[in-house]
Amino acid sequence: MSPKTLYDKIWDAHVAHEAEDGTCLLYIDRHLVHEVTSPQAFEGLRMTGRSVRAPDKTIAVPDHNVPTTLDRLNGIENPESRIQVEALDRNARDFGVHYYPVSDVRQGIVHIVGPEQGWTLPGMTVVCGDSHTATHGAFGALAHGIGTSEVEHVLATQTLIQKKSKNMKVEITGKLAPGVTAKDITLTVIGKTGTAGGTGYVIEYCGEAIRDLSMEGRMTVCNMAIEGGARAGLIAPDEKTFAYCMGRPHAPKGAQWEAALAWWKTLYSDDDAHWDKVVTIRGEDIAPVVTWGTSPEDVLPITASVPAPQDFTGGKVDAAKRALDYMGLTAGTPLAEVPIDAVFIGSCTNGRIEDLRAAAAILKGRKVKEGLRAMIVPGSGLVRAQAEEEGLAEIFQQAGFEWRLAGCSMCLAMNPDQLSPGERCAATSNRNFEGRQGRGGRTHLMSPAMAAAAAVTGRLTDVRELMG
Amino acid sequence: MDKFDKLTGIAAPMPMINIDTDMIIPKQFLKTIKRSGLGVNLFDEMRYDADGNEIPGFVLNKAPYREAEILVAGDNFGCGSSREHAPWAIKDFGIRCVIAPSYADIFYNNCFKNGILPIALPQEQVDILMKDAERGANARITVDLEAQTVSTSDGETFSFDVDPFKKRCLMEGLDDIGLTMEKAASIDAYEAQQATSRPWV
Ligand code: SF4
Numbered sequence: 101m102s103p104k105t106l107y108d109k110i111w112d113a114h115v116a117h118e119a120e121d122g123t124c125l126l127y128i129d130r131h132l133v134h135e136v137t138s139p140q141a142f143e144g145l146r147m148t149g150r151s152v153r154a155p156d157k158t159i160a161v162p163d164h165n166v167p168t169t170l171d172r173l174n175g176i177e178n179p180e181s182r183i184q185v186e187a188l189d190r191n192a193r194d195f196g197v198h199y200y201p202v203s204d205v206r207q208g209i210v211h212i213v214g215p216e217q218g219w220t221l222p223g224m225t226v227v228c229g230d231s232h233t234a235t236h237g238a239f240g241a242l243a244h245g246i247g248t249s250e251v252e253h254v255l256a257t258q259t260l261i262q263k264k265s266k267n268m269k270v271e272i273t274g275k276l277a278p279g280v281t282a283k284d285i286t287l288t289v290i291g292k293t294g295t296a297g298g299t300g301y302v303i304e305y306c307g308e309a310i311r312d313l314s315m316e317g318r319m320t321v322c323n324m325a326i327e328g329g330a331r332a333g334l335i336a337p338d339e340k341t342f343a344y345c346m347g348r349p350h351a352p353k354g355a356q357w358e359a360a361l362a363w364w365k366t367l368y369s370d371d372d373a374h375w376d377k378v379v380t381i382r383g384e385d386i387a388p389v390v391t392w393g394t395s396p397e398d399v400l401p402i403t404a405s406v407p408a409p410q411d412f413t414g415g416k417v418d419a420a421k422r423a424l425d426y427m428g429l430t431a432g433t434p435l436a437e438v439p440i441d442a443v444f445i446g447s448c449t450n451g452r453i454e455d456l457r458a459a460a461a462i463l464k465g466r467k468v469k470e471g472l473r474a475m476i477v478p479g480s481g482l483v484r485a486q487a488e489e490e491g492l493a494e495i496f497q498q499a500g501f502e503w504r505l506a507g508c509s510m511c512l513a514m515n516p517d518q519l520s521p522g523e524r525c526a527a528t529s530n531r532n533f534e535g536r537q538g539r540g541g542r543t544h545l546m547s548p549a550m551a552a553a554a555a556v557t558g559r560l561t562d563v564r565e566l567m568g
Numbered sequence: 569m570d571k572f573d574k575l576t577g578i579a580a581p582m583p584m585i586n587i588d589t590d591m592i593i594p595k596q597f598l599k600t601i602k603r604s605g606l607g608v609n610l611f612d613e614m615r616y617d618a619d620g621n622e623i624p625g626f627v628l629n630k631a632p633y634r635e636a637e638i639l640v641a642g643d644n645f646g647c648g649s650s651r652e653h654a655p656w657a658i659k660d661f662g663i664r665c666v667i668a669p670s671y672a673d674i675f676y677n678n679c680f681k682n683g684i685l686p687i688a689l690p691q692e693q694v695d696i697l698m699k700d701a702e703r704g705a706n707a708r709i710t711v712d713l714e715a716q717t718v719s720t721s722d723g724e725t726f727s728f729d730v731d732p733f734k735k736r737c738l739m740e741g742l743d744d745i746g747l748t749m750e751k752a753a754s755i756d757a758y759e760a761q762q763a764t765s766r767p768w769v
Pocket of ligand 1: 164209211220230232447449507510512
C-alpha cells in the first residue's frame with residue numbers, strides 16, 4: 101500500500117460515494133451547530149419537508165450572541181439576538197438534536213464544548229457553520245468550517261460534497277523559549293505563510309514543539325489554521341490525546357474504547373508520505389509576538405517596531421498603509437510602547453483552562469493599569485467552574501478584571517461586549533480585521549500571558565519583562 | 569437556486585487585497601434569521617459613516633457602480649469567517665459575479681450555493697479588468713460560464729477554470745441536497761459498515 105498522510109487516512113475512511121470526476125460525498129461524524137449560521141438551514145429543511153438525518157451526531161449550542169454578564173438568565177435584551185437564540189432552542193427541540201442551552205453549565209463556545217464533552221474524537225470528520233472548526237483538528241480529526249447551505253446539506257444527508265485538498269506539512273522543530281506559547285507558534289506560522297498560504301491545503305502540524313504542547317495548546321494552534329487560509333489543521337493523536345478523551349461524557353467506554361484506541365493508534369502520517377508543501381520553523385526562533393495591522397498575517401515579535409508601507413511589495417503596500425491608518429500607528433514606533441485601552445482574554449482560540457492559568461500566573465499579586473477596561477470570558481461554563489475552583493477567578497477579580505460567563509463575547513462583538521471607535525485592545529482572539537471587535541476598534545492579537553502583561557503595564561508588553 | 573449562464577454588466581473596481589467577510593458584511597447584520605435583505609448593508613462600514621450617511625468616495629456609492637453586477641477585487645477575497653451572509657449580501661445588492669486573483673475557500677464554495685460565480689484569474693488579467701471596470705458605464709464586462717470566458721469591453725478575452733460539477737449546478741440551478749439524496753443508498757451502506765467498523769461514532 102502506498103504511504104499516506106494522516107489526512108489521506110481520515111479522508112479514505114469517510115468517503116461514502118465517489119463520482120467519476122473525483123467529487124466525493126464525505127460522511128460527517130459530528131455536526132456542531134450554533135445560533136448564527138443555522139436558522140436559515142433549519143428553515144430550508146422545513147420548507148422542503150426534510151428532516152435531520154442523524155440527530156444523534158448533531159450538537160447545538162448558542163454562543164455568538166449570548167450576553168456574558170451574570171444577569172443573562174433574565175433574558176437577552178437585544179431583540180434580534182434573542183430571536184436567534186430562541187430559534188436555536190426551537191430548532192434543537194423540533195429536530196431532536198443534542199442541545200446545551202444558555203442555562204446549562206456545559207454551555208460555552210461550540211469549539212470548546214465539543215472536545216470538553218467528548219464529542220470530538222480522533223479520526224472523526226467534524227464540521228460546523230463556523231470557520232474556527234479547525235480547532236478540532238488538534239485531536240487528529242478532520243474538521244472544517246462550512247457555510248449555511250452546507251449546514252443544511254449536512255443536516256439533511258450527514259454528508260458533504262467535497263474534493264480532496266492538498267497536503268501541507270508545518271513542522272515546528274526543537275523547544276520553545278520561555279514566554280513563548282502555542283499562540284505565538286500559530287501567529288508566527290501565519291506571519292510566515294500569509295493569510296492565503298494555506299488556501300487549498302489541509303495542514304498537518306508536527307515536530308517536537310507541537311508534540312510538547314498540551315491538548316489546549318494544540319487546539320490553539322489548529323484553531324488559527326483558517327487564518328492561514330487552510331480549511332483544516334491536523335495534529336496526529338498521541339498518548340496526550342487519548343488521555344484527554346478518556347472518560348469524557350461522550351467518549352467510548354470499555355470494549356469500544358479499546359477498539360477505538362486500536363484504530364486511533366494507526367492515525368499518523370507514514371514516513372515517506374507525499375507532501376505538496378512543507379514549511380519548517382525552528383521552535384527556538386519563535387518569539388512572543390503581536391499583530392500590528394488588520395490582517396492576522398501582520399505579525400511581529402514584540403521587540404520589533406511598527407513597519408512602514410514601503411517595507412512591503414505588491415498589493416500589501418496599500419494594505420499596510422490602510423492598516424496603519426486604521427490602527428492609528430506610526431511607522432518606527434516600538435511595539436512595546438503602544439498604549440492600550442482594553443484587554444480581552446477569551447475566545448475559542450484562548451478561552452480554555454490552560455489559557456486562564458497562564459494569564460493568572462502573570463496577574464497574581466498585580467493590578468490592571470488604572471483606566472483600562474479588562475475582561476476575561478471563559479470558553480465554557482465548565483472552564484469557568486474549574487477556574488473558580490483553582491482560585492484563578494479570585495486572582496482575576498483582585499487584579500481588576502471582569503469575570504464573565506461563557507460565550508464568544510468580544511471576539512466578534514455580536515453581544516454587547518464591544519470596543520468603541522479608536523479604542524485599542526490587547527486580545528487573545530483570532531481576528532484583527534477592521535471593525536471586528538466593534539466599529540473603529542483596534543485589535544492586537546497575542547497570547548493570554550502577553551495580554552495579561554499588557555493589562556498590567558497599559559501598553560503592548562514583552563511578557564518576559566514580568567516573568568520569574 | 570438561481571441559474572447563472574451569461575452576464576454583461578457594469579463592474580465595480582475594488583483594488584484591495586484580503587477583503588474579509590467582516591468588511592463584506594459586519595457582524596451586526598448576522599443576527600437575521602433570513603437570507604434576504606442584506607444588500608443595503610453590503611460593505612456597511614466602508615459604505616456609510618457612523619450616522620448612516622453614505623460615504624461619497626466609496627465605489628458602490630458612485631453613480632454607475634450602484635448598478636454593478638460584477639465586482640473586480642484583489643487577492644484572497646472573502647477571507648475570514650464562514651458566514652454565508654457575505655454572498656447573500658453580495659447577491660442581494662445585485663452582484664452576480666466576482667473576479668479576483670484568489671479566494672478564501674469557504675467563501676468560494678458559498679458563492680456557488682447562491683448563484684454567484686467567483687472567477688479566479690492571474691493578477692495581470694485582473695489588472696486589465698480592473699482598468700476596464702474603472703471606466704464605469706463606458707465599459708461593460710462580459711462573463712460566459714458555458715464557454716468559461718471573461719471579456720473586456722474591448723473584446724479581449726480570458727479563460728477561467730471552474731470545477732465541472734460546480735459549473736453544472738450553477739448553470740442548471742440544481743439543488744445539491746436533492747442530488748445527494750439520490751445517493752441515499754450509498755450513505756445507508758456507509759453507515760451500516762461504520763456501525764461495525766467504528767461503532768463508537
Ligand atoms: S470565539 Fe470568536 S472565533 Fe471562536 S467561534 Fe466564537 S466568534 Fe468565532
